[in-house]
Structure formats: structure tokens, C-alpha cells
Amino acid sequence: MTKAVSSRKDIIRRVSEEIRREMEGYRELKIMHLCGTHEDTVTKYGLRSLLPNNLKLLSGPGCPVCIIPDTDLQRVFYLIENEDIIFTTFGDMARVPFKGKSLFYYRSKGNDIRIVYSIFDSMNIARESKKMVVHFGIGFETTMPSTALAILDSPDNFCVFSSHRFFIPAMDYLLSLGDVRVDGFINPGHVSTITGIKAYEGVRKKYGVPQAIAGFEPEDVLIALLNLVKSIKSGDSELINEYTRAVTYEGNVKAQEVMNEVFATDDWEWRGLGVVPESGAPLKDKYGDYDALKVFEDLFEDFVEEEDVKKKACRCGDVLRGIIMPSECPLFQKSCTPKDPIGPCMVSFEGTCNIWAKYGAYI
Amino acid sequence: MSGWILLEELCKNRRVISLCLAIPARVEEIKYPIAIVDFGGTKREVRIDLLPDLNVGDYVLVHVGYAIQKVSQKDVEELSSIYGKLRDEGVF
Numbered sequence: 001m002t003k004a005v006s007s008r009k010d011i012i013r014r015v016s017e018e019i020r021r022e023m024e025g026y027r028e029l030k031i032m033h034l035c036g037t038h039e040d041t042v043t044k045y046g047l048r049s050l051l052p053n054n055l056k057l058l059s060g061p062g063c064p065v066c067i068i069p070d071t072d073l074q075r076v077f078y079l080i081e082n083e084d085i086i087f088t089t090f091g092d093m094a095r096v097p098f099k100g101k102s103l104f105y106y107r108s109k110g111n112d113i114r115i116v117y118s119i120f121d122s123m124n125i126a127r128e129s130k131k132m133v134v135h136f137g138i139g140f141e142t143t144m145p146s147t148a149l150a151i152l153d154s155p156d157n158f159c160v161f162s163s164h165r166f167f168i169p170a171m172d173y174l175l176s177l178g179d180v181r182v183d184g185f186i187n188p189g190h191v192s193t194i195t196g197i198k199a200y201e202g203v204r205k206k207y208g209v210p211q212a213i214a215g216f217e218p219e220d221v222l223i224a225l226l227n228l229v230k231s232i233k234s235g236d237s238e239l240i241n242e243y244t245r246a247v248t249y250e251g252n253v254k255a256q257e258v259m260n261e262v263f264a265t266d267d268w269e270w271r272g273l274g275v276v277p278e279s280g281a282p283l284k285d286k287y288g289d290y291d292a293l294k295v296f297e298d299l300f301e302d303f304v305e306e307e308d309v310k311k312k313a314c315r316c317g318d319v320l321r322g323i324i325m326p327s328e329c330p331l332f333q334k335s336c337t338p339k340d341p342i343g344p345c346m347v348s349f350e351g352t353c354n355i356w357a358k359y360g361a362y363i
Numbered sequence: 364m365s366g367w368i369l370l371e372e373l374c375k376n377r378r379v380i381s382l383c384l385a386i387p388a389r390v391e392e393i394k395y396p397i398a399i400v401d402f403g404g405t406k407r408e409v410r411i412d413l414l415p416d417l418n419v420g421d422y423v424l425v426h427v428g429y430a431i432q433k434v435s436q437k438d439v440e441e442l443s444s445i446y447g448k449l450r451d452e453g454v455f
Contacts, residue, residue, distance in 0.1 A: 090427070117427065117428060118409075118427045118428025118429070119427065119428065120410060120428045120429070121428065139427070142385070142426055142431065143426065143427055145413055145429065145431070146410070146426070146427050146428060146429045149410060149412055149413070149429065190385045190424070190426060190431065193385065193424065193431050193432045194431060245434055245435070246385075246424055246432050246434055247432075252413055252414075252431060252432060254412075254413045254414070254415065255413045255431065258412075258413065
């Protein structure tokens with residue numbers, strides 16, 4: 001065991017030395033990863049400390065909880081306040097505050113809010129209940145096929161509030177904004193398991209930015225970085241798959257089929273990015289009976305959007321765009337902590353602020 | 364230390380279910396479209412609709428209650444692609 005551990009260390013040391021050698025005397029490069037779990041790996045293992053000063057590793061909009069805008073949250077709260085339903089959610093979402101309230105707050109007030117591991121658990125709750133069960137559908141392409149499967153096999157008293165978003169349109173949009181120069185992307189490993197390598201061809205052709213799909217071990221991230229640096233230096237906009245043990249060119253075609261069957265696309269807002277064309281995943285009209293927005297259509301007619309003034313100073317949006325690191329936000333670890341978070345980046349276990357606070361990356 | 368143990372350790376270190384992460388598990392029993400899988404000791408029912416041709420003994424990546432991809436036992440045990448890639452890169 002000791003020998004294997006030292007060999008892992010050895011790999012990490014050798015790859016980071018190779019990265020430093022490649023970067024010697026080269027211009028500053030900015031590489032952005034796009035997944036909360038990558039940030040966890042990077043910060044937990046202190047990988048930034050192994051990189052040369054001219055190689056910056058930015059964190060992008062890869063946390064599905066963080067990018068959900070306040071308006072979605074506010075609609076969910078409005079629904080819970082006004083209807084006698086069972087509401088199911090993943091635990092990470094339950095603590096995100098809007099105007100000081102969260103799903104946990106509503107649970108403490110007696111509303112039937114249940115934390116589930118899977119949407120299939122929510123369906124079982126619906127099968128055993130006469131009440132309407134509404135599930136908070138969040139997540140990117142990795143999670144969306146499970147929602148699609150559930151809709152295709154759904155009991156009548158079950159519907160989904162879809163806050164799902166397609167990830168790849170956001171990469172395209174981020175590059176089109178041009179406010180952060182990105183020389184290369186580390187693409188999310190498990191989104192890619194579903195979408196396949198092919199899904200990134202469009203962004204590669206349009207912007208010529210090299211990309212590397214990576215797994216979640218520290219070695220995975222460093223190897224992806226090394227390959228990206230080499231690709232940037234050679235001037236080829238390569239699409240590299242480092243995560244060969246889980247990602248193929250075509251991806252999971254069956255999962256893509258069920259997603260396409262159930263979800264349409266629409267221009268939806270992302271926290272930090274604004275409205276991203278064709279990134280929203282509403283249910284198709286034919287599945288309207290399972291779409292909470294349609295099931296409770298009359299209720300939502302009277303919905304009025306509000307602003308959370310508490311979040312005015314929160315720079316979660318800039319963190320999600322890679323413009324600043326968490327320690328540059330005036331609230332970070334002062335009024336905004338994992339115990340008492342203001343913005344979702346500090347709430348979610350995949351949020352960059354939460355990860356930095358947890359591992360002390362700001363010290 | 365085998366890759367399988369490394370991944371088990373990784374799972375233990377992740378205290379919550381992450382919406383990015385998928386965890387490898389071994390298929391123990393198939394009752395289509397459900398399978399009982401073993402996450403290194405913890406057993407759970409997961410949906411396997413999206414993975415055709417799955418057999419008992421296969422390894423799968425599981426995300427929020429469904430199997431998203433089959434992974435080869437060799438990869439799980441050896442993390443061989445990492446080492447192979449390093450050799451290809453001439454880093455070793």
C-alpha cells in the first residue's frame with residue numbers, strides 16, 4: 001500500500017514538473033475547469049500550488065446548484081407556500097437561501113419537504129401517497145437522463161419543476177462574452193460520459209480553444225493540464241479525452257435519446273451569465289402533465305419576481321464566470337461562511353466558495 | 364493499492380452526493396430495469412435502463428440512482444488509462 005501511495009505521489013510530482021518545464025518562459029495561460037468536483041480535487045490536493053505562476057487555473061460555471069438563478073428558487077418557494085404538496089429535492093439545494101428562507105426553512109415550518117438521493121425515490125414517495133409530489137429537477141446532462149426516465153415512467157401525482165440546464169451552450173456563451181480570456185478548458189468528466197466527446201466539436205470549431213475531458217483524481221487533472229499546455233503551445237485546438245475509462249466519442253446514446261424525447265430547449269437565465277441561448281431544459285409540451293409550471297399554471301400567473309437585497313454584495317456570479325477567486329469577494333469568510341451562507345457558491349458542496357472555505361485555500 | 368480501493372477511498376471522502384460525480388459499483392443482481400449494485404460494501408437498487416447488455420459482475424458508474432456508463436473491471440482495478448497515458452507521454 002505504501003509503495004502504491006508513493007507511486008501516486010511520484011506521478012503527481014513528475015507531471016507537475018513536466019508542466020513547469022513546458023511553461024518555462026512561455027506567456028501566461030488561463031485554463032478553466034468547468035465542474036465543481038474538479039474544483040474539489042484541485043483545492044483539496046492543493047494542485048494550484050504545484051503549478052507555475054504563469055499558469056492560472058480558473059473555476060467556471062460548473063456547479064449546477066450555484067447557477068440556478070434566484071427566480072427559480074423564488075418560484076419553488078411560492079409553490080410550496082401556496083399548494084399542499086410533497087416537495088422533493090437533492091440535499092445540496094435545500095440550504096440555498098432567498099431572502100433568508102430556504103427549503104430547510106419551509107420544512108421547519110411544517111411543509112412536507114423531503115431530501116432524496118434520486119428522482120426514483122421521489123417516484124416511490126408519489127406511489128405511496130395521494131398528494132401531488134413535485135421534484136426539483138436540477139443538474140446538467142449527467143442528471144437530466146434520470147429525470148427523463150422518471151417522466152417516461154411517472155405516476156399521475158408526480159411532476160417536475162425543471163431547473164435543468166444544458167451545459168455546453170454555456171461554454172459557447174462564456175467564450176462569446178469574452179470578458180475572461182480562456183486559453184483552454186478542462187471539460188466535466190461525467191457530463192461528457194453522457195454527451196460524448198462529439199458534443200464539444202461545435203465549440204472547438206467556433207472558438208478554436210483546446211479542451212481536455214478529465215476524470216476526478218488529482219492525476220487526471222494534472223495530466224489534462226499538461227496536455228492542454230502542449231496543445232496550446234502547438235497551436236492545435238485539440239479535443240483531448242483524458243477520462244478514457246468512462247468517456248467515449250459517442251457518449252451514452254440511449255441517455256441522449258431519452259433526454260431528447262422529454263426535454264425541449266429554451267433561452268434560460270444562469271446566475272452570473274445572464275440568459276444563455278438554448279441552455280434551458282423545459283419539458284416538451286406533450287409531457288405538460290408532468291411539468292410543475294403547467295400543472296400549477298394558474299398559481300404562477302400571479303407570481304411576481306423579487307430581488308434579494310442580501311445578495312447585492314455577493315459576487316457568486318463573478319466567481320462562476322472565473323472573473324474573481326472567492327477570496328476576492330468582500331463577503332467571503334466574513335459575513336458569508338459555509339455555516340451561514342449568503343450566495344449559493346458558499347452553500348453547495350460543489351460551489352467554489354464552499355470548497356475554498358472547507359479546505360482553507362484562501363490562507 | 365488497487366484503483367478499486369483508491370476509488371472506494373474517494374467515495375468515503377465525498378461526504379455528500381455530488382451532482383457532478385458518479386461512483387463506481389459492481390452489479391450484483393439484475394431485475395431489469397433495476398439492478399442491485401455494491402458500492403464497496405453498501406448495496407443499493409439503481410436503474411439500468413440506459414445501459415444495454417449489462418451482466419452480473421460488470422462495473423458501472425452510478426449517478427443519482429441510475430447507471431450512466433459501464434466501466435471495465437481492468438480500468439477500475441488498475442486506473443490503467445492514467446498510467447498508460449503517462450507512459451505514452453514519456454513522463455515515465
